[in-house]
Each structure stands twice: as C-alpha cells, then as structure tokens.
Amino acid sequence: MALLELRNVSKIYHLGGEEIRALDDVTLDIGIGEFCSIIGPSGSGKSTLMHILGCLDSPSKGTIKLDGTEIQKASTRELAGIRNRKIGFVFQFFNLLPKLNVVQNVELPMIYSGIGGRERRVRALKALEQVELSNRLKNRPSQLSGGQQQRVAIARALVNDPKIIFADEPTGNLDTHTGEIILALFRRLSQEGRTVILVTHNPEIAAVTPRRIEIRNGKIADKVDAKLAGLDRLPKAAGSAEPVTAPVVPSA
Amino acid sequence: MSLFNAIVVGLKEIWAHKFRSLLTMLGIILGVSSLIAMSALVEGMERGSREALIAVGGVEKVRIEAQPVPVEQRNLRDFATGVTLSDVYALQRSAPEVLTVSPEMRLEPQPTLSANGKVYRTWNIAGVWPVQAQIMEHTIEHGRMFTAYDDELARSVCVIGTGVRDGLFGSPEETGQDINPVGQTMNIGGSPFTIIGMFQHYESEQDRKIREVRLAEEAQKRALGLTNRVSGPKRSRGWNGNRGGSFAFRMKNNTVYLPLNSAWIKLRSGQTNLPPEPRLSEMEIKIRDISKLDLALTEIRNIMMVRHRGIEDFTLRTQEDWAEQINTFIHNARLSGGLIAGISLLVGGIGIMNIMLASISERIREIGIRKAVGAGGLDIFTQIVVESTVIAFVGGLTGLVTSYGLIHLIVSFTPTDNAPIITIGSMAFAFGASLIIGVLAGLIPALKAARMNVIQSLRYD
Known part of the structure; x- marks a missing residue:
C-alpha cells in the first residue's frame, strides 16, 4: 500500500466566473521511503499539488489517502493534526519564527502535539544533532547563515518523526555548495526510511532524486522533460535511478 | 497547546513589545483604578451618612x-x-x-x-x-x-x-x-x-x-517648645464652618x-x-x-x-425616609460613578482589541508557520485570547495598586468628611471586570487569526 494515494484529484479555482484548473484529474501513488521530486515550470500547478499532498489545502474533487486516512473528508482541525504528526515542511524562505531561538523553533511542532517541556527539549536537541547544529542552540534565526537556518528548519520538520518530509525549493535561497549539503541531508533522511518529496524547478536538484514527477498544465506529464529533470546533465553511468516516466498505475 | 504554554507565549509576546503593551494596559489600569476609587469614595460617603443616622437614634x-x-x-x-x-x-x-x-x-x-x-x-x-x-x-x-x-x-x-x-x-x-x-x-x-x-x-x-x-x-x-504662647487671645475669624x-x-x-x-x-x-x-x-x-x-x-x-x-x-x-434617602443617594452615586468608570474600562478593552488586531496582522506569517507545523485554529484562537487576557490581567493587577494612589490624589483635590473605604468586593469586581473585558476584546482578533488561510498567510510578506 502506498503512503500517499491520489485518485482523480482536481483543484479548481474560480476567478471572476472563469474556471481555473490548477490540478486536473491527477492520479498518483507515492510509496513509503521514496525520494522523489515534483518538477514543472511555474504556474504548472506543482505548488498546488504540494499543498494538497501536504494537507495544507483540500482538493475540489477526488480522493487522497495519506497513510490510510482519507484527507478530503478531514476537518481543518484533523488536517492540522495530520500536518503535525505525519508531515514535516521545509520552505524556500526557511519560515522560522524570528522571535524564538533555535531550540524554541525546533520545539514548535511539539508544543502543538502536547509533548511535555522536558521531552520537547530532549527531542529538539536530538533533531539538531542530526543536522549538526548542536553548537548554535541559543541563537536567533537572524544570527545564522542561510544554510544554518535551513538546517534548523529541517530539524523542525524532523522533530515529530514524520513519515513524509516536503521541501518546497529548499535550496532556492542558498548558494550551490550549501545547497549540496542540504540535499545530502535529504538523501540521508530518505535512506533512513522517510518519504522525501522535493518541489523544485531546478534541474540539478531533480537529477538527484530517483523519481521525478512532472506537472504540466495541472496534469502529470506522461514523459518527463529530460532537460527540466536535469537528466541531460548526468553522465549516463550516474543516472542510476530509472526515470519514472509515467504515474504509477494504482493497483486496484 | 496547553494553557500554560499559551500563557507563557502570551507573556513573551507582551515582553517583546513592552511600550506598546504598557500603553494598551494603561486603559485597563485607569479603568480598574477609577472603578475602585469611585467605589471607595461612595463607600466612604455611605459610611459617613450611616454614622450620622445612628448618631441621631x-x-x-x-x-x-x-x-x-x-x-x-x-x-x-x-x-x-x-x-x-x-x-x-x-x-x-x-x-x-x-x-x-x-x-x-x-x-x-x-x-x-x-x-x-x-x-x-x-x-x-x-x-x-x-x-x-x-x-x-x-x-x-x-x-x-x-x-x-x-x-x-x-x-x-x-x-x-x-x-x-x-x-x-x-x-x-x-x-x-x-x-x-x-x-x-x-x-x-x-x-x-x-x-x-x-x-x-x-x-x-x-x-x-x-x-x-x-x-x-x-x-x-x-x-x-515650638508653640507661640505670647500671640494673645484667639480671635474669631467669622463663622467657623467646619467645627x-x-x-x-x-x-x-x-x-x-x-x-x-x-x-x-x-x-x-x-x-x-x-x-x-x-x-x-x-x-x-x-x-x-x-x-x-x-x-x-x-x-x-x-x-x-x-x-x-x-x-x-x-x-x-x-x-426611614432618611435611611431611604441615603440608599437612593448611594445607589445613584454608585450607578453614575460605576457607569463612567465602566466606560473607561470599556475604552481600555477597545484599546486591547485594537492592538490585538494590529498585532495579528503583523504576525500573519507567524500564524501561517504555526499552522503549517500543526497548530489548529483552536490553538491560534487560544493564543490570541490568552495574550489579550494577560494584558488585561497585568493591567488589572497594576490598576489595583494604582487605585490606591488615585484615591489619595482625589482626596487631596477634594477633601471630604468621609474617608474613602476600599473594599475587597470592589477590588474583586473591578479585577474580574478587567479580565472579562480582556477575554472579550481578544475574541474578534482571535477568531480572525484562527480563520486565516494557511497557504495565503505563509505567502504573506
């Protein structure tokens, strides 16, 4: 059973009587422990897909199952709970709370899952250790470099031990070298058994992931654009992972 | 989120904006202290009138x-x-x-x-x-x-x-x-x-x-030895009204x-x-x-x-007529004074609401982040209500203290025959009223914050 199952999912916006299909009849499965990227030009609907996958938004039509739970039926409160326990987010602009220090930022999700103060501290320290930031606990986000801030954000995403980690352009605001460190971090997480989904339009990043899902005009493209997926840049030998060219057909 | 956490977050938020919070509290402080001062003055008047009533039988x-x-x-x-x-x-x-x-x-x-x-x-x-x-x-x-x-x-x-x-x-x-x-x-x-x-x-x-x-x-x-014994006999200076x-x-x-x-x-x-x-x-x-x-x-x-x-x-x-007159007078004084003090407390409450609205609109992104990591609408709602209540709470406590000074100030302007009496009841009432007003003032901003769309607030700059 796949971790995420999307069946005929559509997201329709109405703008002044005009119907805009940001997602159009998307059917998609993502399994446990997969490391995949969602690619596509801007305006293609990849952000919408990520919002729906990440339970930030609910679809207009279709069904989604996350870890066996029907998402489209869940109330906003249940969605918040699912985001809290099963999903970790990493954003392009880090989205740390500037008034809180590093540890407090990492503790934030646990506050909403009702974990006691002492355990919060222990788990936050552990998560920060995983991203190798144990030496900057008391700093404010503004006192950290971009790479460090993104690592704090990753620690925050990890701290509730979620099954899925979403990253929306995680390296978009970082230089190449720092970006590579962050990507290596994601790869490690994926190897540890977590499902990691990267949303990007950067071919170099897409090239790193074994599976690439391309969105074009709200639909999943049958054939991944090689240029967009960064496949042309890879030496043949390095393209170890088979490019996934079609959505996995759900096993009924 | 537990209530304790919410209170801690609320206190931190107030501490982060000290001056703004102080100004906001000022409304509540004045409201509470004027409520207590009014009640104390009326209480003093009532005591004085009753003493006089008993004195004549x-x-x-x-x-x-x-x-x-x-x-x-x-x-x-x-x-x-x-x-x-x-x-x-x-x-x-x-x-x-x-x-x-x-x-x-x-x-x-x-x-x-x-x-x-x-x-x-x-x-x-x-x-x-x-x-x-x-x-x-x-x-x-x-x-x-x-x-x-x-x-x-x-x-x-x-x-x-x-x-x-x-x-x-x-x-x-x-x-x-x-x-x-x-x-x-x-x-x-x-x-x-x-x-x-x-x-x-x-x-x-x-x-x-x-x-x-x-x-x-x-x-x-x-x-x-400071008295002047050679100043001669005391002269009458006309009607000695206060004797x-x-x-x-x-x-x-x-x-x-x-x-x-x-x-x-x-x-x-x-x-x-x-x-x-x-x-x-x-x-x-x-x-x-x-x-x-x-x-x-x-x-x-x-x-x-x-x-x-x-x-x-x-x-x-x-x-009985006299006693009734005292009651009517005290009732009226309490009602009119209470109304005015209540209005000032209400104005304080509106101040809190205003500040909370301003505060949430500058924290849209923060609210979005909190929601993205799993805060429900209720968590956000609680946080905002607690913040406004904490402002009212601290303001109310300060008001209790400043009411003392206010009463002395009023008495120094207008000396009365009757010393004001601060009662525990009036203090409890004023404090309770400030808390209720704090909660009420937080409701609308909290509702607004709780209903914010996650995606839009995450994108907000």
Missing part, C-alpha cells in the same frame, strides 16, 4: 411632632389638645410595639445660655425625661444624667453637650485641656441651672482620626437637656399667655422591632388619633 426612632391643625380641620381648632404628657402615658400603656417614649418640650424662643462671663446661643434646648438620653444614643462623659427624681422635684439641673461647653468654657483645642464643666452654674434664659453632667464629644470616625493626628502634632510641638463636623454631630453636641418639669415650671410658665396644659413640642419614641415598623406606626397613629378625637395636630416622622 438610628432607624428605630420615631418622632411625633406637634403641628398646626390642618386647613380642612380648622373649624375644630379649639378642640385640639396638642401633644401632651397624657399622649405619652397612653402610648406607654397601649402600644405594645413601643419600647420607650420620652416627651420633649423645646423652649420657644430658644433662651440664651450664659456662664463663665460668656454668652452662647444654641438651638437644641429641651426639657425631657431621663430616658431621652438612651433614645438619642447619648453617652455621659462627666457627671451624670438627671433622674426621675430630679424631674419630680423640678430641680434646676441640666446636662450639656460638648458644643455648649466649648462655647462657654472653652474647647480643648483652644485651652489645651478637656475642661469639665460639671458643678458650674449656667444661666438659661436668666435662670440659674447647675450643670450636673456632660455628654461625650460626638464626631464621625474621620473627624476623630483627624483630631487625633492634630493633637499628636501639637503635643510634639509643645514638647519641642463639629457634619450637621448631625454638630446638633448632637449642642444639646442642652433639663428635666421636663424644670423646663415647664421654671422657664415656660414664666412666659405669659400659655395654656396650663404642658404642651409638648415632640415625643421621641423607640420602637421594639424595626421589621414591624409599619405595625408600630399604625398603633401609634391610631392611639394618637383616638386621643386627639380625630384632629391631626401632630405628625409622625421616621428616620
């Missing part, structure tokens, strides 16, 4: 006053007997609800008092029975009250209040000593009477405190009581063209039970009407 006292025959009974004028001692005896025998009765014969016109080479005029000289002292709540300080025997023999004795002593023999403030006039002779309208007793000095709690402080200061000055405190106490202190028979025989019969019957001016009656006041009044009235053959040449006067 309390609510159990009923007074029968002689009055001219009403217009519609003018043709029966010649049959009108007036209030007499026979009425007193009749009430004593026939009215079970009446505890004690004392006849009172005020001397009209009020004679001049003279003693010690001084002259004093007062307005409360009356011939009474000894029991009058109890009805009017008098306490003897020096000497004794005259007895029924003194009355029987119409002895030339009298008992005076401190006001009369001050006028004739000098007050403690002027002479520096508490002069005991017992044994002195005082002329009442030219007839010599021996002062056999003096009542204690009556004053409100407030006046007593002020006097004690002044006495202590003077004693200290004397000890340091003796409020009217009720001043009246009580200016009492001169003589035995009823002495007043009648020695003073009143000396005046011409009066009928032989000793007409009384009033009767003071103490009733048995205040809860049966209506019954007692009916009894008294019925007996009096029978005795006076239906001619209404008397009137019943209760202190």
